Amino acid sequence: MAERKVKELLAGSPLVTVISPTATPALRQYHEQGKLKWVPREYAEGDLEGAFMVHAAANDPEVNKSVSAEAKARGILANVADHPDLGSFIHPSVLRRGRLLIAVSTSGAGPLAARTIRKKLENDFGTEYEEYLDALYFMRKMIQEQVSNSAARQKLLRKASSPGVLEPPSQGEFRPWSPEEIKQWINDNQEE
Ligand SMILES: C[C@@]1(CC(=O)O)c2cc3[nH]c(cc4nc(cc5[nH]c(cc(n2)[C@H]1CCC(=O)O)[C@@](C)(CC(=O)O)[C@@H]5CCC(=O)O)C(CC(=O)O)=C4CCC(=O)O)c(CCC(=O)O)c3CC(=O)O
Ligand SMILES: NC(=O)C1=CN([C@@H]2O[C@H](COP(=O)(O)OP(=O)(O)OC[C@H]3O[C@@H](n4cnc5c(N)ncnc54)[C@H](O)[C@@H]3O)[C@@H](O)[C@H]2O)C=CC1
Numbered sequence: 001m002a003e004r005k006v007k008e009l010l011a012g013s014p015l016v017t018v019i020s021p022t023a024t025p026a027l028r029q030y031h032e033q034g035k036l037k038w039v040p041r042e043y044a045e046g047d048l049e050g051a052f053m054v055h056a057a058a059n060d061p062e063v064n065k066s067v068s069a070e071a072k073a074r075g076i077l078a079n080v081a082d083h084p085d086l087g088s089f090i091h092p093s094v095l096r097r098g099r100l101l102i103a104v105s106t107s108g109a110g111p112l113a114a115r116t117i118r119k120k121l122e123n124d125f126g127t128e129y130e131e132y133l134d135a136l137y138f139m140r141k142m143i144q145e146q147v148s149n150s151a152a153r154q155k156l157l158r159k160a161s162s163p164g165v166l167e168p169p170s171q172g173e174f175r176p177w178s179p180e181e182i183k184q185w186i187n188d189n190q191e192e
Contacts, residue, residue, distance in 0.1 A: 001081055002057040003027055005091075009055075010035060017051075019043050020058070045070055053077040056087070084108050093118040098130030099137065132168040135176040139166055142182050152190055159189060 003024045009016050016036040018027055023038055031038035039047075043063055048054055048070045054077070056067035061082055068086040071078035080087035085108075092103035093114040102125065104118045139160050147153040159165060165185075168174050177185070 002055065005055045005057060005079070006030065006036065008091075008094075019047055043067060048074055048076055051076055053079075055079045055081070057081040095121055095125065097125055097127060097133070099133040100125065100129045126168075128168045128172075128174040131174040131176060132166070135174070136161065136166055139177065139182050142179065143186060146183070146186060147190065155191060156186060156189060 002018065002020065003026050006016055006018065006027060010030070017039060018031070018036060019039045019041065021040060021042055023031070023040070027036070027038060030036045043058065043066070045066065048067070051074075054067060054071050056064040056071075056078060058064055058067075064080050064082055065086065068078050068080045068083070070076075071088075077089060078087040079089055079091065084090045090105065090108060092105040093111070095102040095104070095118050102118070102121055104114045104121070106114045106117075140157055143153060143156045143160060147156055166177060
């Protein structure tokens, strides 16, 4: 459990400390590579000093309770693996396609149901969304750089994201527009 959360955290922040007498091979490896700090002992009150966020994931409910109490006293964000209501947030099941991020939560009803719903969405939102959103990003940047009139710019920005313009195909690969095609589209669609 702790290993899964650490992998998610390391994707965004390099400052992770694991406090636990034992660690999985993957966590030991991260420690050896300097990607996280492993403190090989049991949790002790005071360990949360200076922390921004804590994950209480010990296999002992009493330990998780103590961690959540210290987090509350210090005003630190906490996720409590076996007792979600003692924490301040829970984890969604996450689907990423480049710039697209879809988070599914059942609000604690059933984590595996969240996973099943996420898997269903994987079919509707395929890898073509990565290229589509990169292209949309580029297109919006070009509109912002080239159209100085704010009303005209707003209309174009809205239009760029609407159906039938630069959209991912329902099947097959996405074909991005060239800068020349985008320029042409801006000229053709600009209203005074
Ligand atoms: C409340 C929450 C708090 C939180 O962790 O933030 C929570 C709580 C608990 N999970 C438990 C069990 C399992 N959780 C998973 C998996 C996931 N759990 C995740 C989230 C959440 N789990 C939050 C609610 C999210 C929501 O409701 O939508 C996911 C979505 C995201 C993630 O963890 O990153 C990730 C799937 C990721 C994916 O694949 O997409 C598996 C399957 C597995 O491990 O393979 C099992 C074993 C099967 C089973 O028990 O159903 C238990 C019982 C523990 C026990 O009694 O031993 C509790 C405690 C309780 O329910 O009170
Ligand atoms: N939220 C979720 O998605 C899930 C939550 N769980 C819950 O998460 C908890 C952990 O589950 P697993 O990772 O499967 O257990 P695990 O037994 O694999 O790992 C527990 C870890 O806690 C450490 N630990 C025990 N006492 C400690 C202490 N006093 N101080 C510091 N570390 C201590 C152990 O050394 C071990 O490394 C359980 O409470 C379980 O109910 C389990 C599965 C999924």
